[in-house]
Amino acid sequence: MNVLFIEDDRMNRRVVRDMLEVAGADMVEAESAEEGLRLIDANDYDILLVDLRMPGMDGITAIGHIRARNDYKGRVPIIVVTADTAIDLRERCIAAGANEVIFKPVAMDNLFDAMGRVLAANDDGLIG
Known part of the structure; x- marks a missing residue:
């Protein structure tokens, strides 16, 4: 599983990375929403984790950009x-x-439960 975590705090990224490694997931880190959007353009991810409060573009705005995509x-x-x-x-x-x-x-x-719910909903055709 490929996960992108868009989060400006390095320690928060490290904690989540350690958790995801336990589950065998690969995590890519973006330090800003702008960097995260560039990574989404260039790569495929199974789940996006997005912080709300970041310098520059906030998480709500970034989510809006992602959801506005036609692909x-x-x-x-x-x-x-x-x-x-x-x-x-x-x-x-x-x-x-x-x-x-x-x-x-x-x-x-909490992280794994949330991931399980969104992936199950995606498998059921409820997302995308």
Whole structure:
């Protein structure tokens, strides 16, 4: 499984990378939304993990760019990974095109559960 994690914090990327390695997944890191969008142009991913608060383009805007694509890459499952706890956050992320939202600090079971849900929905034809 190929995962792209768009996250500006190096330590957060490292923690998630270590978790994904346990499951045998390959993770590519992007330090900004802009870099993440370039990587999506050039590569294929099974799941995108996207932070919301980053310098430059934020995660909601990046998700909008991804979902605006007219190709299969615009339908890749997206899981928001955030420390933001705003009451309407989940609704805003889903409205922007995210499939799931999980919160930092990331717990392995929460990450794997969310990934399982979005992949199962994708296999059932509910995504893309």
